[in-house]
Amino acid sequence: MTTTIDAPRTPIRPAPKKGVNWEKWGWIYMRASGVVLVVLIFGHLFVNLMVGDGVSAIDFAFVGGKLSSPFWQWWDVAMLWLALIHGSNGMRTLVNDYSRNQTVGKILKGAIFVSAVVLIVLGTLVVFTFDPCPAGAPADLVASFCPTS
Amino acid sequence: MTATVSRKSQGGSFVSLKTAGTPPITQSGPKRPAGTLYRGREGMWSWVLHRITGVAIFFFLLVHILDTALIRVSPEAYNAVIGTYQTPIMGLGEVALVGAIAYHAYNGLRIVLIDFWSKGSKYQKVMFYVVIGLWVITMLGFVPRHLINVFSH
Ligand code: HEM
Numbered sequence: 001m002t003t004t005i006d007a008p009r010t011p012i013r014p015a016p017k018k019g020v021n022w023e024k025w026g027w028i029y030m031r032a033s034g035v036v037l038v039v040l041i042f043g044h045l046f047v048n049l050m051v052g053d054g055v056s057a058i059d060f061a062f063v064g065g066k067l068s069s070p071f072w073q074w075w076d077v078a079m080l081w082l083a084l085i086h087g088s089n090g091m092r093t094l095v096n097d098y099s100r101n102q103t104v105g106k107i108l109k110g111a112i113f114v115s116a117v118v119l120i121v122l123g124t125l126v127v128f129t130f131d132p133c134p135a136g137a138p139a140d141l142v143a144s145f146c147p148t149s
Numbered sequence: 150m151t152a153t154v155s156r157k158s159q160g161g162s163f164v165s166l167k168t169a170g171t172p173p174i175t176q177s178g179p180k181r182p183a184g185t186l187y188r189g190r191e192g193m194w195s196w197v198l199h200r201i202t203g204v205a206i207f208f209f210l211l212v213h214i215l216d217t218a219l220i221r222v223s224p225e226a227y228n229a230v231i232g233t234y235q236t237p238i239m240g241l242g243e244v245a246l247v248g249a250i251a252y253h254a255y256n257g258l259r260i261v262l263i264d265f266w267s268k269g270s271k272y273q274k275v276m277f278y279v280v281i282g283l284w285v286i287t288m289l290g291f292v293p294r295h296l297i298n299v300f301s302h
Contacts, residue, residue: 031264034257041250050291054298055243056235060224067220080214087207094204119214126221134223141224 026089033086040079064132064143073127080123088116191277199256202249209246240299244292251287255280 015021047066049055066072091112099105133146216234219226233239259276263269269276 031257031261034254035261038254038258041254045247045250049243049247049295049298053302054295055240056298056302058231058234060220060227063217063220063227083210084214087203087210090203091207094200115211119211122218123214126218130221137224141228 030086030089033082037079037082037086040075040082043075044079060141061143064130065145067127067130068132068143068145077124077127080127081120084116084120084123088112191274195256195259195277195280198252199260202253205249206246206253235299235302237299240296243299244288244295247291247295248284248288251284251291252280255283 011023015023048058067076092109095105095108095112099108132143134142137146139146139148216230219230234243256277259273259280262276263273
């Protein structure tokens, strides 16, 4: 019995002859964002889990202190966008690999796309509209720099 | 029909595009084919772990953005949800999470080196053990300190 086996990595659809090769840019994005994410995520974990009392020191006042500085705002937003796009593009690869049914695959990829967009918008709005000293909040729950009313 | 396996590759080289699909080389050596870069041994298991950790981190990230969004609702709402992260059980979960992230990060850098460094695929096995070594060092630095933070508060 003879079986023809495609060469390894033979694409299901060949890359377009003209126009943008999105799969190639996705591949490059996974690597470029990965390298940046190592710095952003290790920094994030170190500051939140290793410095001081670690996880047991995290509360509204702690996050309020961090997010009142543009440095951490941009750090968190960069991490949010890079990680969600990297993660959802990675999940798309898994759906391409494992889903055997075109319709199911399309639904799953649609769900991944929608959740990524919703969470990117939500997270970005939270970081930039956040008020570390909300009016009427108890003084012992907010950052020490908040004016005591 | 079995895939063609080059005898000398103990995990070092690819099945070449030309030989894939042609009848197998008659083997006189080991009964079981040795691994290729992505089949069996370090190459495959590093990938399996990379995939599992990637998916796990993705689902954590979905939840983590939602819980952090409560910071915009009220101090009480945020403190309530973050309080659940400070329990012993979640403390152990955070050890697993950091372990998954550290592996995925170091092995991700290994993938980048395999793809862009001219000697990358030659040293992919060595680099896998470097990944494991860095992971052990990272966890030795993180786990004791984290568990003290979790269990002494
Ligand atoms: C810490 C820094 C990170 C690095 C260096 C990194 C690196 C990589 C690399 C190089 C790939 C392979 C892409 C390919 O083969 O085309 C990958 C895949 C993947 N990554 Fe990451 N990544 C990181 C963080 C993350 C995060 C935070 C998530 C989740 C939100 C994530 C989820 C995934 C997923 C789901 C895949 C697909 C796995 C697969 O195709 O087998 N990664 N990562």
